[in-house]
Amino acid sequence: MKNILFLLGLLVCGCFVAMADTPVYLDETKPVEERIEDALNRMTLDEKIAVIHAQSKFSAAGVPRLGFPDLWTDDGPHGVRPDVLWDEWRQAGQTNDSCVAFPALTCLAASFDPSLARIYGESLGEEALYRDKDMILGPGVNIFRTPLNGRNFEYMGEDPYLASRMVVPYIQGLQSKGVSACVKHYCLNNDEEYRHQVNVIVSDRALREIYLPAFEAAVKEGGTWGLMGAYNLYKNEHNCHNEILLNNILKGEWGYDGVVVSDWGGAHDTDQAVKNGLDLEFGTWTDGLTMGKTNAYRSYFLADVYKKAILDGTYTTRELDEKVRRVLRLHFRTTMNRNKGVGFMCNEAHYATARKVAVGGIVLLKNDNNLLPMDVKASKKILVVGENAVKMMTVGGGSSSLKVQREVSPLDGIRNLVASINPTAIVEYQRGYVGDVTGELDGVSTGQNLNESRSPEQLIADAVAAAADADYVIFFGGLNKAPYQDCEGNDRKTYDLPYDQDKVISALAKANSRLVVVGISGNSFAMPWKGEVNAIVQGWFLGSEAGNALADVLTGVANPSGKLPFTWTKTLNDVGAHALNTYPGTWREGKDIIDEEYAEGVFVGYRWTDKKKITPEFAFGHGLSYTTFELSSLRASGDLSGENGTMTFTVNVKNTGSREGAEVVQLYVHDDKASVERPYKELKGFAKVSLKPGESKDVEISIDRRALSFWDETTNGWKVEPGKFTILVGNASDNLTLKTNIKIVK
Numbered sequence: 001m002k003n004i005l006f007l008l009g010l011l012v013c014g015c016f017v018a019m020a021d022t023p024v025y026l027d028e029t030k031p032v033e034e035r036i037e038d039a040l041n042r043m044t045l046d047e048k049i050a051v052i053h054a055q056s057k058f059s060a061a062g063v064p065r066l067g068f069p070d071l072w073t074d075d076g077p078h079g080v081r082p083d084v085l086w087d088e089w090r091q092a093g094q095t096n097d098s099c100v101a102f103p104a105l106t107c108l109a110a111s112f113d114p115s116l117a118r119i120y121g122e123s124l125g126e127e128a129l130y131r132d133k134d135m136i137l138g139p140g141v142n143i144f145r146t147p148l149n150g151r152n153f154e155y156m157g158e159d160p161y162l163a164s165r166m167v168v169p170y171i172q173g174l175q176s177k178g179v180s181a182c183v184k185h186y187c188l189n190n191d192e193e194y195r196h197q198v199n200v201i202v203s204d205r206a207l208r209e210i211y212l213p214a215f216e217a218a219v220k221e222g223g224t225w226g227l228m229g230a231y232n233l234y235k236n237e238h239n240c241h242n243e244i245l246l247n248n249i250l251k252g253e254w255g256y257d258g259v260v261v262s263d264w265g266g267a268h269d270t271d272q273a274v275k276n277g278l279d280l281e282f283g284t285w286t287d288g289l290t291m292g293k294t295n296a297y298r299s300y301f302l303a304d305v306y307k308k309a310i311l312d313g314t315y316t317t318r319e320l321d322e323k324v325r326r327v328l329r330l331h332f333r334t335t336m337n338r339n340k341g342v343g344f345m346c347n348e349a350h351y352a353t354a355r356k357v358a359v360g361g362i363v364l365l366k367n368d369n370n371l372l373p374m375d376v377k378a379s380k381k382i383l384v385v386g387e388n389a390v391k392m393m394t395v396g397g398g399s400s401s402l403k404v405q406r407e408v409s410p411l412d413g414i415r416n417l418v419a420s421i422n423p424t425a426i427v428e429y430q431r432g433y434v435g436d437v438t439g440e441l442d443g444v445s446t447g448q449n450l451n452e453s454r455s456p457e458q459l460i461a462d463a464v465a466a467a468a469d470a471d472y473v474i475f476f477g478g479l480n481k482a483p484y485q486d487c488e489g490n491d492r493k494t495y496d497l498p499y500d501q502d503k504v505i506s507a508l509a510k511a512n513s514r515l516v517v518v519g520i521s522g523n524s525f526a527m528p529w530k531g532e533v534n535a536i537v538q539g540w541f542l543g544s545e546a547g548n549a550l551a552d553v554l555t556g557v558a559n560p561s562g563k564l565p566f567t568w569t570k571t572l573n574d575v576g577a578h579a580l581n582t583y584p585g586t587w588r589e590g591k592d593i594i595d596e597e598y599a600e601g602v603f604v605g606y607r608w609t610d611k612k613k614i615t616p617e618f619a620f621g622h623g624l625s626y627t628t629f630e631l632s633s634l635r636a637s638g639d640l641s642g643e644n645g646t647m648t649f650t651v652n653v654k655n656t657g658s659r660e661g662a663e664v665v666q667l668y669v670h671d672d673k674a675s676v677e678r679p680y681k682e683l684k685g686f687a688k689v690s691l692k693p694g695e696s697k698d699v700e701i702s703i704d705r706r707a708l709s710f711w712d713e714t715t716n717g718w719k720v721e722p723g724k725f726t727i728l729v730g731n732a733s734d735n736l737t738l739k740t741n742i743k744i745v746k
């Protein structure tokens, strides 16, 4: 009896010791990779299958038995999308799922200011935490190849170097809060029309030099934890399970250790999904079921059918375990991360970030006779014209649509600021034209009534009559977030401004020479009236603080410092993709595939206009200021020979005007002689510097060997050819006033 009691005692103690013994996967002192293996070894086949595909529109199951919570994703990329129902696109009807809308990514790119991308990411991360999201579906870095692309507003422009420099701090800022980025859409998703059917044919050189660098930087420098495959195909394989792009380049060459998420409905085949690098399947429109039909999730390509194939021996668990490892790694970085930040929603700091980014990215394109900034103190009447002065732009555009607590319209922003500067000045509004009067997406409505009974002629006549005695006429036009404008799913049909806005602008220009045209869009458009208008501003989609930021810039409270992140061509034909007639591609006989050949190769944007000696309407990197800057005394130091060589270029920048302002110094590389046809110049460095009147500073920009190299298709690698290179420096791609030569010996 005594012995039995003793044994029992031992057993109880043993239990206590075992309970006190934290399992390895929960032991934070252990390396994450060990914790992953431990958790993996404890999981059943069903649990493993459950974590690699969606269980609702935006979530994937965790491992409840082991204490891993569900993983919640959400769009992205400009704010946290409102919650939809578990299994439907309709709204969940929450009252606490609003957000701050940050400016669209074209604006962020136009700021040429990586420090703004960092605070953008941090603020967004805090909003995501408040909303209990573990992964934000963004940022997007598909290259601006055609101004017709309905989703350019969600991306970072035409230049791979600019997009790379801006995406890295966005990711780092977001992830510093314990919220994963999901960089999208990898890759070659450069237009929306037929996005599920487009098979892109592109040279290896263009792929590596133009379309991949921003993703590569996101992985290697940004350390992104998530990446979304694109809908389209490359080499006849869908990009959500594409052997070359995912297995070979992303996970092989770049050593990516995060998850590959399918775009919603981007997976098409179990075998390819198993073998070709997809880790987490979302949004699949399963066979025989309608889109989003309740509980379709077990019919996903990586669900029951995959389990069955493992059980019948078609696959071992090798691929499955690799996917689960990546998903568990994501959990340790997000849901299981005890060092996450603290969530806040719609707080003043986030609005301040939104305003700062918006102000930093607004571009002053033209300012003849120094029409801007407006002299509000001396004004009696300011006329604001145009639908985009009042239309809410945060609702619409597709998956990036938001539900905000506040969106300051341009008209309200101007009214408020003018009232604070000169209460006697009148701000009058005229509609000018009717564009899109809808304002609803998936059940979120702007609540605006934009119906109008006047005829187009009457609207113009009324605006013109009001313009005659105005000190300033500010026209807000451009595009909007309605289908076939700046909107997911389709592309624009023409390069022209819609709704006959050209007529309104020309009529206003005739009535009053003090006309300012402000474009609200994520894309360029034709400007047949450019010569008739003294001032033109590009105002993007600026989110919650749109009106305040625009008012700041128009009145000179802030000095514009944004630069165009793409080439603003005069016509569509000045764009390589259109000049060569390669867009949208050619349907394959009897097949549901459209081949789109990127025949312009690496000559995208300014690389094309340089090659063809086309003068654009406004060049890449162009943007004016209310002050003037002088760049001088370009000096070089360092050595670029040898693998790790670097050189630093120093430029003196002086504010020669009478206002404080910021200038973006841009450095382009020209290869004097190469064995392949190279772009005349390529952006390889930039720095934004703020200066008080009269102040000057030295600005340093460093480059490495990659900046001089091209992708050598014969050796499948980056190559620097010895010889002379010219370094061109200035404040716009068409205003490079300083240059120096460097010689590479080997």
Ligand code: BGC
Pocket: 075, 076, 137, 184, 263, 264, 399
């Ligand atoms: C879009 C993605 C988005 C996803 C989820 C897709 O249609 O292409 O960018 O993240 O939907 O809303």
